[in-house]
Amino acid sequence: MTTSITNTSRRHFIVGASAISAGLAIGFDFSIGISEANAAMGTGTTSMTPLSTPEIGVWVVIKPNDDVVVRIVRSEMGQGTITGLAQMVAEELQCDWKKVSYEYPSPAESLLRKQVWGSFSTGGSRGIRTSEQYVRKGGAAARMMLIQAAANSWNVSPNECIALNSVITHTPTGRTVTFGKVSVAASQLPLPSEIPLKDPKEWKLIGQPVNRIDGVPDKVTGRQVYAIDLKLPGMLVANIKECPVFGGKVKSYDATKALAMKGVKKVVPVGDSAVAVVADTFWQAKTALEQVDIVWDNGPNANVSSATILKYLQDGLTADDAFVGNSNGDMKEAIAKSSKTVESTFFYPFLNHATLEPMNASAKWTPELCEAWVPTQDGEASLAAVIAASGLPAEKCNVYKVNLGGGFGRRGAFQDYTTQAVNIAKQMPGTPIKLIWTREEDMTQGRYHPIMMCKLTGTFDDKQNLTGLNMRLSGQSILTSVRPAVVAANKGKDPLVFQGLDSSGEASLNYSFPNLMVDHSMRNTSVPPGFWRGVNANQNAVFLESFMDELADAAGADPVEFRRKYISNPRALEVLNAVAKGIGWDKPAPAGIYRGVAQMKAFGSYVSAACEISVTNGNEVKIHRMVAATDPGYVVNPAQVKRQIAGSFVYGLSALFEEEITIENGAVVQRNFDSFNSIRLSQMPKVETILIQGGGSEWGGVGEPTICVAAPAVLNAIYRATGKRYRTAPLKNSGIKLV
Amino acid sequence: MIDLNVNGKKYKVDVDPNTPLLWVIREQIGLTGTKYGCGIGACGACTVLFDGKAMRSCVLPVSAVAGNKIETIESLEKNGQLSKIQQAWVDHQVPQCGYCQSGMVMATTALLRSNPKPTDNQIDEAVSNICRCGTFQQVREAIHAVSKA
Numbered sequence: 001m002t003t004s005i006t007n008t009s010r011r012h013f014i015v016g017a018s019a020i021s022a023g024l025a026i027g028f029d030f031s032i033g034i035s036e037a038n039a040a041m042g043t044g045t046t047s048m049t050p051l052s053t054p055e056i057g058v059w060v061v062i063k064p065n066d067d068v069v070v071r072i073v074r075s076e077m078g079q080g081t082i083t084g085l086a087q088m089v090a091e092e093l094q095c096d097w098k099k100v101s102y103e104y105p106s107p108a109e110s111l112l113r114k115q116v117w118g119s120f121s122t123g124g125s126r127g128i129r130t131s132e133q134y135v136r137k138g139g140a141a142a143r144m145m146l147i148q149a150a151a152n153s154w155n156v157s158p159n160e161c162i163a164l165n166s167v168i169t170h171t172p173t174g175r176t177v178t179f180g181k182v183s184v185a186a187s188q189l190p191l192p193s194e195i196p197l198k199d200p201k202e203w204k205l206i207g208q209p210v211n212r213i214d215g216v217p218d219k220v221t222g223r224q225v226y227a228i229d230l231k232l233p234g235m236l237v238a239n240i241k242e243c244p245v246f247g248g249k250v251k252s253y254d255a256t257k258a259l260a261m262k263g264v265k266k267v268v269p270v271g272d273s274a275v276a277v278v279a280d281t282f283w284q285a286k287t288a289l290e291q292v293d294i295v296w297d298n299g300p301n302a303n304v305s306s307a308t309i310l311k312y313l314q315d316g317l318t319a320d321d322a323f324v325g326n327s328n329g330d331m332k333e334a335i336a337k338s339s340k341t342v343e344s345t346f347f348y349p350f351l352n353h354a355t356l357e358p359m360n361a362s363a364k365w366t367p368e369l370c371e372a373w374v375p376t377q378d379g380e381a382s383l384a385a386v387i388a389a390s391g392l393p394a395e396k397c398n399v400y401k402v403n404l405g406g407g408f409g410r411r412g413a414f415q416d417y418t419t420q421a422v423n424i425a426k427q428m429p430g431t432p433i434k435l436i437w438t439r440e441e442d443m444t445q446g447r448y449h450p451i452m453m454c455k456l457t458g459t460f461d462d463k464q465n466l467t468g469l470n471m472r473l474s475g476q477s478i479l480t481s482v483r484p485a486v487v488a489a490n491k492g493k494d495p496l497v498f499q500g501l502d503s504s505g506e507a508s509l510n511y512s513f514p515n516l517m518v519d520h521s522m523r524n525t526s527v528p529p530g531f532w533r534g535v536n537a538n539q540n541a542v543f544l545e546s547f548m549d550e551l552a553d554a555a556g557a558d559p560v561e562f563r564r565k566y567i568s569n570p571r572a573l574e575v576l577n578a579v580a581k582g583i584g585w586d587k588p589a590p591a592g593i594y595r596g597v598a599q600m601k602a603f604g605s606y607v608s609a610a611c612e613i614s615v616t617n618g619n620e621v622k623i624h625r626m627v628a629a630t631d632p633g634y635v636v637n638p639a640q641v642k643r644q645i646a647g648s649f650v651y652g653l654s655a656l657f658e659e660e661i662t663i664e665n666g667a668v669v670q671r672n673f674d675s676f677n678s679i680r681l682s683q684m685p686k687v688e689t690i691l692i693q694g695g696g697s698e699w700g701g702v703g704e705p706t707i708c709v710a711a712p713a714v715l716n717a718i719y720r721a722t723g724k725r726y727r728t729a730p731l732k733n734s735g736i737k738l739v
Numbered sequence: 740m741i742d743l744n745v746n747g748k749k750y751k752v753d754v755d756p757n758t759p760l761l762w763v764i765r766e767q768i769g770l771t772g773t774k775y776g777c778g779i780g781a782c783g784a785c786t787v788l789f790d791g792k793a794m795r796s797c798v799l800p801v802s803a804v805a806g807n808k809i810e811t812i813e814s815l816e817k818n819g820q821l822s823k824i825q826q827a828w829v830d831h832q833v834p835q836c837g838y839c840q841s842g843m844v845m846a847t848t849a850l851l852r853s854n855p856k857p858t859d860n861q862i863d864e865a866v867s868n869i870c871r872c873g874t875f876q877q878v879r880e881a882i883h884a885v886s887k888a
């Protein structure tokens with residue numbers, strides 16, 4: 001049986017690939033086979049092995065024994081996207097769900113086939129919502145081709161045939177055939193030109209809480225191979241240290257002591273800012289690297305500190321220069337005419353992703369072929385990094401996606417660790433190199449959640465009506481450094497800063513105020529920013545929803561009633577009402593229990609949270625319950641959505657209570673989980689989830705939207721319990737503990 | 740040479756005696772189910788059983804464990820049969836990315852061997868591993884399911 005790569009290996013394409021985020025137009029001449037190294041890597045959830053056959057269309061493979069293999073290019077990193085996407089394919093395919101597994105096409109294979117599987121990028125909670133049309137059509141097309149093949153064999157009209165549970169039936173005669181029997185014939189048919197999809201009312205599999213298909217047994221037995229576990233014949237291990245000061249370089253280094261240590265093979269410069277030790281084992285490489293005397297040129301940012309950054313942000317709160325994100329009415333006039341104003345200022349820190357599996361990647365370089373094995377949220381971005389770092393033409397580069405131990409936004413747009421692995425491998429041609437970062441390197445060389453301050457002003461008339469809201473954001477832009485073309489197209493503005501505060505779209509403000517001004521004084525720092533699960537909705541929800549509580553207080557209103565009055569979107573209102581009902585807002589809380597609520601729209605989903613907490617000794621917060629509601633339009637796998645929501649609260653609450661990256665002398669202070677803590681089982685609140693399916697044409701995301709409402713709901717409850725408003729995160733800096 | 744007893748098998752390893760047990764298990768013995776997460780004993784991804792007790796192997800010098808009985812995640816499945824805890828983890832669909840789960844399962848295994856019916860407080864104390872995906876709710880459900888069975 002030939003593989004699809006060898007089938008197409010002599011063809012030549014000019015591809016406008018998104019490898020390509022680098023702006024490259026790549027002439028592909030693929031004559032790459034699967035190297036011996038891939039064969040060493042086993043099967044299953046990596047793209048080491050050739051794609052299965054026979055394929056019916058491009059999404060579906062049906063084996064003679066009726067096994068179904070669904071091809072997916074988004075990355076599974078725990079969020080469940082693989083299972084949800086496969087459910088959507090299988091829904092239209094009408095196959096037996098028990099026979100479904102999946103495989104990852106490689107990014108090079110995708111480019112070779114004109115990116116037929118769509119985007120590899122797995123971020124922005126886009127996995128399901130921006131793939132749903134083409135994966136459902138992929139399943140439907142395959143079903144139509146299978147039916148056509150069966151109809152041809154019976155010499156009947158396909159309109160007289162139906163498919164159900166991997167069996168095709170000719171209804172007038174009752175003849176049946178399984179998918180596997182006609183799959184080869186189906187694979188030779190043309191794709192149908194029109195592919196109608198089921199009405200959502202007819203869905204049987206979409207909406208079911210089916211178990212995950214991404215190898216749960218492997219994850220509880222230690223069998224699952226994460227990138228850090230990869231073994232290749234002759235492989236060496238590298239450990240790296242990059243200049244701790246952002247923007248700094250290596251001036252010189254002395255490797256004499258390290259080179260004399262057991263197992264050490266080589267000490268190499270990596271780019272102009274890092275040094276790596278290559279050894280037989282990680283522990284040898286790590287301990288030898290500690291013995292390399294590196295002299296740094298700390299560069300222009302050596303005096304940057306959290307204090308200087310704070311001052312810079314504070315100045316931005318009143319600066320004249322600001323980009324308007326959303327406005328209506330005349331806010332200046334609203335302030336001038338107000339009978340009462342309320343003003344508060346908030347602070348949200350830098351945060352690290354701290355995926356539990358530290359950054360790592362493996363690479364093997366020869367003049368003929370550069371291969372990389374990458375834990376990646378975006379296989380195409382990894383391939384682009386490999387092409388750039390290898391110095392080889394694109395057709396001599398290959399990336400294989402390997403399981404990730406968490407992503408959270410660190411491993412998509414940012415492929416620094418991939419570049420480093422290739423750079424090291426290039427200095428040892430023919431030897432596979434596995435680069436593993438220490439946790440300390442991971443903590444200090446992140447792509448951090450941007451730092452932000454916000455000054456909010458609310459205005460009231462003499463009847464306690466809110467007449468206007470002014471929000472001045474001051475802080476770092478992600479897109480200025482990560483997607484500069486987007487910022488240039490917006491004349492210097494970073495539109496992503498206003499997530500959850502936009503006038504329309506997937507992250508719009510759910511409230512309508514007579515007067516509104518939301519603007520951003522851009523304050524970029526030497527600390528590299530990144531997309532951190534939830535992105536800018538995190539801090540915007542803390543600012544807006546804490547302040548809405550303050551405004552409710554100022555108006556003498558109930559916090560839920562106050563929000564209801566200004567929410568203009570009925571779906572947002574339904575989600576808020578759902579958590580209010582779920583937490584029992586209309587009834588008094590038990591003695592010693594205090595409640596808080598928050599709502600937002602982010603990544604296309606309406607989200608809300610309500611909580612019940614108690615506080616002892618003035619500073620020990622116990623969260624007893626959290627009720628979450630989300631309306632993402634459609635729910636593909638309710639069990640997985642619930643698990644994602646509970647998990648998102650862990651990420652959001654860890655940040656609120658414990659996490660902060662601070663800067664001294666241009667470098668990150670925190671080194672490990674002792675100084676950048678994450679909440680534990682003992683601190684985990686009971687999370688109850690309400691799923692609402694508002695339908696419509698806009699599908700919302702799941703992995704990220706709900707994070708942002710956890711923190712403000714809890715902050716608002718802490719105020720009810722203590723009478724104190726905490727406006728600076730994390731709460732550990734105010735002596736507040738989550739117990 | 741250091742003598743080790745891992746999952747009932749004897750090994751002789753030639754490493755720096757200060758090498759943490761974690762890296763010997765992963766790199767010399769070749770069992771990669773035990774994970775590196777922090778290297779300071781904070782996250783629990785490297786949890787193994789040391790004479791039956793849960794221990795964080797990333798801060799345990801290999802020279803200190805010669806002669807002791809070490810069990811890793813790979814030892815729990817017997818003849819293709821998941822342990823009760825592993826099965827509960829599957830039934831409750833506990834793992835998300837799964838990277839911390841070897842440590843979670845090992846910490847739970849130690850707990851339930853010594854205390855088959857733990858209270859929530861005892862669970863909290865025994866299972867203090869970091870999970871960045873946030874699977875804690877399912878971890879607790881799965882532990883209760885095993886202890887009730």
